[in-house]
Amino acid sequence: MSTTAVERPVPRGATESRRRRxxxxxxxxxxxxxxxxxxxxxxxxxxxxxxxxxxxxxxxxSDQRLTEIRLIVQTVRVPRTVLAVxxxxxxxxxxxxxxxxxxxxxxxxxxxGVNAGASFAVVTVxxxxxxxxxxxxxxxxxxxAAVSGVVVFGLASIGRGAGNPLTLALAGQGxxxxxxxxxxxxxxxxTQSLNALRFWxxxxxxxxDFDVIWPVTAFIAVGLVLALITLPALNLLxxxxxxxxxxxxxxxxxxxxxxxxxxxLAGAATAACGPIAFLGLMVxxxxxxxxxxxxxxxxxxxxxxxxxxxxxxxxxGRLVVRPGELEAGVVVALLGAPFFAVLVWRGKFxxx
Amino acid sequence: MSETDVKPALTPGVRLGPxxxxxxxxxxxxxxxxxxxTFLVFCLSISIGxxxxxxxxxxxxxxxxxxxxDEFVIMDLRMPRALAGLxxxxxxxxxxxxxxSVARxxxxxxxxxxxxxxxxxxxxxSVTVSGGAAAAVVDSIGLSAAALAGGLCTGLLVYFLAxxxxxxxxxxxxxxxxxxxxxxxxxxxxxxxxxxxxxARAQAWLVGSLENRSxxxxxVALWCSLGLLVVVAAAAFQFKPLHLGDDIxxxxxxxxxxxxxxxxxxxxxxxxxxVSSAGPVPFVALVAPQVAMRLTRRPTPPLIASGxxxxxxxxxxxxxxRAVLPxxxxxxxxxxxxxxxxxxxxxxxANLK
Numbered sequence: 292m293s294t295t296a297v298e299r300p301v302p303r304g305a306t307e308s309r310r311r312r313x314x315x316x317x318x319x320x321x322x323x324x325x326x327x328x329x330x331x332x333x334x335x336x337x338x339x340x341x342x343x344x345x346x347x348x349x350x351x352x353s354d355q356r357l358t359e360i361r362l363i364v365q366t367v368r369v370p371r372t373v374l375a376v377x378x379x380x381x382x383x384x385x386x387x388x389x390x391x392x393x394x395x396x397x398x399x400x401x402x403x404g405v406n407a408g409a410s411f412a413v414v415t416v417x418x419x420x421x422x423x424x425x426x427x428x429x430x431x432x433x434x435x436a437a438v439s440g441v442v443v444f445g446l447a448s449i450g451r452g453a454g455n456p457l458t459l460a461l462a463g464q465g466x467x468x469x470x471x472x473x474x475x476x477x478x479x480x481x482t483q484s485l486n487a488l489r490f491w492x493x494x495x496x497x498x499x500d501f502d503v504i505w506p507v508t509a510f511i512a513v514g515l516v517l518a519l520i521t522l523p524a525l526n527l528l529x530x531x532x533x534x535x536x537x538x539x540x541x542x543x544x545x546x547x548x549x550x551x552x553x554x555x556l557a558g559a560a561t562a563a564c565g566p567i568a569f570l571g572l573m574v575x576x577x578x579x580x581x582x583x584x585x586x587x588x589x590x591x592x593x594x595x596x597x598x599x600x601x602x603x604x605x606x607x608g609r610l611v612v613r614p615g616e617l618e619a620g621v622v623v624a625l626l627g628a629p630f631f632a633v634l635v636w637r638g639k640f641x642x643x
Numbered sequence: 644m645s646e647t648d649v650k651p652a653l654t655p656g657v658r659l660g661p662x663x664x665x666x667x668x669x670x671x672x673x674x675x676x677x678x679x680x681t682f683l684v685f686c687l688s689i690s691i692g693x694x695x696x697x698x699x700x701x702x703x704x705x706x707x708x709x710x711x712x713d714e715f716v717i718m719d720l721r722m723p724r725a726l727a728g729l730x731x732x733x734x735x736x737x738x739x740x741x742x743x744s745v746a747r748x749x750x751x752x753x754x755x756x757x758x759x760x761x762x763x764x765x766x767x768x769s770v771t772v773s774g775g776a777a778a779a780v781v782d783s784i785g786l787s788a789a790a791l792a793g794g795l796c797t798g799l800l801v802y803f804l805a806x807x808x809x810x811x812x813x814x815x816x817x818x819x820x821x822x823x824x825x826x827x828x829x830x831x832x833x834x835x836x837x838x839x840x841x842x843a844r845a846q847a848w849l850v851g852s853l854e855n856r857s858x859x860x861x862x863v864a865l866w867c868s869l870g871l872l873v874v875v876a877a878a879a880f881q882f883k884p885l886h887l888g889d890d891i892x893x894x895x896x897x898x899x900x901x902x903x904x905x906x907x908x909x910x911x912x913x914x915x916x917x918v919s920s921a922g923p924v925p926f927v928a929l930v931a932p933q934v935a936m937r938l939t940r941r942p943t944p945p946l947i948a949s950g951x952x953x954x955x956x957x958x959x960x961x962x963x964x965r966a967v968l969p970x971x972x973x974x975x976x977x978x979x980x981x982x983x984x985x986x987x988x989x990x991x992x993a994n995l996k
Contacts (some may be wrong), residue, residue: 397750397816425747446987450994458990461749465987468926473981475850476972489834491844507660538681569824576817605852617832624828635814 295633312588315450315581319595323376327601330372331364334609338364342486367497374504375496375602375619378560378567381511383597384518385556386571387578388591391525392549393460396640400465400557400571403550407470408439413491414477428487429503433510433562439466444547459550493619494567494620496605503596514555518590521549525586565618570597575633576640655881670948673939677951681729686953688962689717690727725857728958728974730864731853731921734913736935736953737875739928740944741910745903753914753928755819756907759923760826761797762790762915763849766922767830769835770845786848787860791919797822797913851924851975853961864920868913872950875909878902879946924975927953930982937989956982966967 338346338360345357346364385400393402401407412435413428422428447455447462460526477484523546527535535542560567571593578592601619604626608617617625634640675983696713703709704717738753745751754760769789773970780789801822805815830849834842917924931953932944939945960977968977 381827395748395750396813397748397755397820402750446991449859449991450996455994457749458994462987462990464750464929464992465983465985468930468979468983468986471925472976474844476976476980479843479846479850479973479976482843485843485846486839488746490829493831493835514798568827569820618835619833619927623837624824628821628828629978632804635817635821636807638814640817 300530301355304564305347312582316379316591316595319553319592319599323595323599326599326606327372327376330375330602330606331368331527332605334368335614340456368503370499370504371496371605372503372602374499374563375510375605377504377508377511378496378564379427379570379598379601380594380602381459381514381556381560381597382425382548382567382571383517383574383578383593383595384590385553385560386573386597387586387593388525388549388553388556389571391529391586392456392553393463394456394529395460397572398460400566401467401566401568402460403553403557404439404443404466404470405436405554405557405561406538406568407467407474408435408437408515409433409558410488410566411435411439411470411474411477414474414481414488417487418477418481422487423483423484425487425491425498426503429499429562431525432491433452433507433558436558436561437554439470440550440558442466444550444554448543448547450519461499491565494565494623495618496564496601497619499563503563507559510555510559514552516561516593517548517552518556521545521552522586522590523548526584529584529586565620567601568624569624569627570600573627574600576631576633580634582638644669662793663784665972666952670939670945672939674945674948674951675954677935677938679957681951684959685725685729688728688859689721691962691966692716693719710759723858723861724853724961725958726861727728727853727856727864727920727952728961730861730868731917731924731937732927732931732954732957733872733950734864734868734917734953735924735928735957736931737872737946738910738913738917739953740932740946740949741875741906741913742928743932744943745907746816748812749933750814750929751812751816752926753910754923754925754928755801755823756820756911756914757797757801757819757826758794758911758918759925760823760830762794763923763994764797764826764829764833765793766790766848767833767837770848771833771841782913785918788860790922791915794915794918795911797826798915802908802911812903847973848922850875850973851922852973853921853957860861860920864916865952867916871909871913871916874912875946878905878909921974924957924978926979926982927957930978930986933986934982934989937993939951 293640320445328340328343331347332338332340342360343364346360347369347428349357350360352358356501382400386398389398389400390396390548409432412431416422416431418426420427443463443466444459446466447459474488478488515617524540527538527540528542528545534543557571574596575589578589578596582592604622605619607626608622611617611622617635651976663688686698686701686705690696690698694716696704696716700709700713701717704713709717735753742751742753744755766786766789769786772983784792801815801819804822805811805818807814834845835843864885872987917928932949936944937953939948956978957974960981961974964974964977991995
């Protein structure tokens with residue numbers, strides 16, 4: 292049930308609104324850079340800008356204090372900042388795409404079963420192999436997410452279902468339900484996997500090394516490229532199947548590429564951070580409110596918004612319960628949801 | 644409109660005094676079959692166990708002519724559990740049918756009305772946090788009552804936050820999702836910071852279960868549900884055109900705002916009854932209306948059939964969990980393991996036609 296209203300390009304107004312959107316995109320990017328800088332400076336130990344600068348670019352040295360700072364910045368704060376940005380972009384773009392392809396305004400990035408698939412894979416390998424370190428199961432999580440995404444799309448595409456967005460949403464829901472049940476069954480019979488599951492479920496960008504972050508980023512980059520390719524077709528799809536077909540869109544191909552993109556984006560982000568619910572859904576609505584229904588604008592906005600929100604939430608999580616930390620996924624819901632609810636209450640979102 | 648424009652109705656109407664409804668043989672047939680199947684599974688649930696009792700003896704006991712030992716096993720041990728399954732299943736199915744119809748969105752299960760999330764957060768809190776004033780309050784009123792109170796508070800919070808010159812379905816869903824996200828985050832946080840032994844207990848509650856029901860609990864749930872279902876039935880006669888949207892409903896003369904508000908409030912309360920009886924059994928309310936809709940071939944979830952399928956699924960799953968599966972899995976796991984794939988099967992079958 293996505294947008295039916297199309298913006299007619301009006302000769303004079305078009306350049307005006309285009310300029311506004313470009314400026315908005317610039318502002319969002321600037322906010323993201325500032326948030327990233329703050330993310331490097333803030334934490335259990337507050338650093339001055341000079342110390343952060345030094346920590347980023349210095350090599351090994353004899354000074355004890357400076358070495359400590361360098362280690363904090365390079366091994367703790369840079370990785371989590373990079374991951375928050377990458378995963379935030381992935382979940383934001385994934386959220387906008389899943390709402391577009393299912394034409395359902397309450398679809399979230401977990402809808403295709405990626406979260407449930409990843410969780411199931413994690414508890415299973417922990418129960419079977421007894422892994423205790425998240426690095427050992429991150430790729431199993433990605434595999435589980437990818438497999439369930441493919442299975443959902445495959446089931447939804449059988450026969451005449453290929454063009455039906457409702458079938459996709461419901462098949463995703465059915466598979467999610469099934470996998471969640473299996474996950475619960477495993478975790479209730481194995482204390483170790485229950486323990487792994489509760490931390491995994493919280494969704495965090497902390498404690499992940501670059502040897503995980505770079506491959507995840509590569510998958511997400513591929514997902515982003517695929518996503519950008521399908522945006523014009525997605526615009527036409529939302530005018531209705533017949534219109535899209537009449538205008539020369541190959542519906543099956545564009546949907547397949549789109550779903551593949553969502554699976555890569557959400558699956559890789561979930562594998563690295565654990566399931567972060569609500570973020571994709573929220574930023575997709577805010578982006579639509581800012582840009583209107585054109586996915587060529589909506590998706591970049593959603594991506595940048597996702598990165599900003601996840602980064603800010605991670606920073607807040609470091610500050611509120613010192614000396615401990617709140618997981619970013621928890622903060623996204625605690626901070627984002629009330630803010631989002633206020634916007635809803637004030638009637639900012641149309642039933643897209 | 645001249646008279647020649649008026650097409651004859653495709654299906655004959657039935658008029659009973661002030662009530663009129665369309666005669667739909669298939670819908671009636673499917674509903675009756677579901678009712679029969681539910682009754683059969685209900686009786687099986689009473690007959691199967693460590694002390695098997697034949698179906699004929701079950702029937703005899705149900706009409707008050709059973710032997711004393713059967714009477715004891717059935718009335719004191721198995722009946723409360725089977726009845727709880729029936730009541731909770733119907734409540735969840737009907738509640739889901741209402742939310743999905745009003746929201747015109749199959750993803751709108753009553754979970755997003757906030758009941759489940761609020762109840763879960765309070766229950767997990769009371770299991771994992773000891774000491775302090777809040778924990779003392781929970782200890783004094785008991786876990787079920789505390790969970791119910793938490794669920795009702797969040798449910799009403801969602802309802803009133805969504806209220807702005809009437810309840811709009813779309814706004815209700817988005818507010819509900821937001822509030823549920825908050826309660827979910829609190830639950831997750833409590834689980835992360837708790838002792839692992841408490842986590843297992845909390846997790847077991849979160850899955851839902853029909854074990855150890857007392858007659859008192861069952862009676863309360865039964866009468867509450869019956870009262871709510873009567874209200875739903877009364878409102879449902881005006882409910883038909885609602886899924887066509889406000890404008891058409893208004894054009895047909897339905898005071899949709901009031902009817903919708905009453906129905907949604909009933910959905911909230913039915914979900915609360917279910918959660919207080921069996922814990923937050925997941926997915927029944929999501930799957931049952933969708934399956935019932937496809938079985939009856941209706942464009943929107945039919946209320947009676949949704950309730951019946953919910954009961955069938957829940958009692959059947961409880962039976963499977965008790966009698967077939969090892970190590971006593973909670974019923975919620977089985978409902979999901981059966982309900983999810985069944986929904987997918989129906990989707991695929993419809994697409995292959």
